[in-house]
Amino acid sequence: MSAEPDMIPGIYNYCDRWCERCAYTSRCLQYQIESEEDQSGEALRDFDALNAQFWQDMGEALVHAMRLIRELAEREGIKPEDIEKETLFSEHGVSLHHTAREHPCAHAALLYSGMVNDWFAAHNDYSGAEESLLTSPPQVLEEHFQVIRHYQYFIYPKIVRAIEGRMAYPVSAHQDSPQNDASGTAKISLIVIDRSLAAWSVLYGEYPVYEDKTLSILVHLDRLRRSIEVVFPSARAFIRPGFDA
Numbered sequence: 001m002s003a004e005p006d007m008i009p010g011i012y013n014y015c016d017r018w019c020e021r022c023a024y025t026s027r028c029l030q031y032q033i034e035s036e037e038d039q040s041g042e043a044l045r046d047f048d049a050l051n052a053q054f055w056q057d058m059g060e061a062l063v064h065a066m067r068l069i070r071e072l073a074e075r076e077g078i079k080p081e082d083i084e085k086e087t088l089f090s091e092h093g094v095s096l097h098h099t100a101r102e103h104p105c106a107h108a109a110l111l112y113s114g115m116v117n118d119w120f121a122a123h124n125d126y127s128g129a130e131e132s133l134l135t136s137p138p139q140v141l142e143e144h145f146q147v148i149r150h151y152q153y154f155i156y157p158k159i160v161r162a163i164e165g166r167m168a169y170p171v172s173a174h175q176d177s178p179q180n181d182a183s184g185t186a187k188i189s190l191i192v193i194d195r196s197l198a199a200w201s202v203l204y205g206e207y208p209v210y211e212d213k214t215l216s217i218l219v220h221l222d223r224l225r226r227s228i229e230v231v232f233p234s235a236r237a238f239i240r241p242g243f244d245a
C-alpha cells in the first residue's frame with residue numbers, strides 16, 4: 001500500500017467516509033479499491049480540488065455559526081465566558097457512566113439524530129408539501145442538507161468508539177497526548193459536529209418558522225462539541241494522516 005508513491009498511508013482511518021466530498025480521493029487507496037469507476041489521476045485531482053473548495057466554504061459558514069450562537073446566547077443574557085464553561089457535565093461531573101453508550105456525550109449524540117428527524121418531520125407537517133425536504137431540498141440549500149444528513153448518524157458511533165478507547169486506556173487530562181486512536185476518533189467527531197453546526201446556522205436564517213427548533217439543535221450541538229473537548233482535551237491536536245499533515 002505505502003509502496004504507491006502518491007498514496008497517503010492510513011488516511012482513511014480518521015476520515016468522515018464521505019468519499020463523494022473528499023479532497024483526497026486521488027491519494028486514498030481505500031477509495032481507489034472501492035471505487036467502481038476507473039478514473040484517471042487527473043480527473044480525481046480535479047474532483048479533489050472542487051471538494052477542497054467546498055470545505056473551505058463550509059469553514060466560513062462555521063465562523064458564522066459560532067458568531068450566531070454567541071449572539072443568541074448574549075440575547076438571552078448569557079455572558080460569552082459562561083457559554084464556554086457550559087457542558088453536559090456542568091451539573092454532575094464527567095464520570096457518571098459504566099459503558100461508553102451510557103456516557104453523556106453518547107446520549108447527546110443519539111438525541112441529536114432524533115432532533116434532526118423531528119426537524120424534518122415538523123417541516124413536512126407544517127408545509128404540507130408533497131415533496132419532502134429529504135428528497136427535494138431547495139437547490140441553493142442542497143449541500144447544507146447533504147451535510148446534515150450525511151453526518152446525522154455518523155456522530156454517535158464515533159463518539160462511542162472514542163469513549164470505549166478512552167475507557168480501555170484511561171489517562172488524566174495532563175497525561176493526554178494527542179496521537180492515540182481515541183483522540184483521533186474524537187477529532188473526526190468534532191469536525192463533523194463543526195460542519196453540521198455550520199450547515200444548521202445557514203438553515204436558521206432560511207426557515208424562520210422553525211427558528212426555535214433550529215436554535216435548540218445549534219445549542220445542543222455546540223454543548224456536545226464543548227463536552228467532547230472536555231473528555232478529549234488533546235483531540236483537536238491529533239494529526240490525521242493527509243488531512244492535517
Ligand code: SF4
Nearest residue numbers: 015018019022028031
Ligand atoms: S480518505 Fe476520503 S476517499 Fe478515502 S475513504 Fe476517507 S472519505 Fe473516502
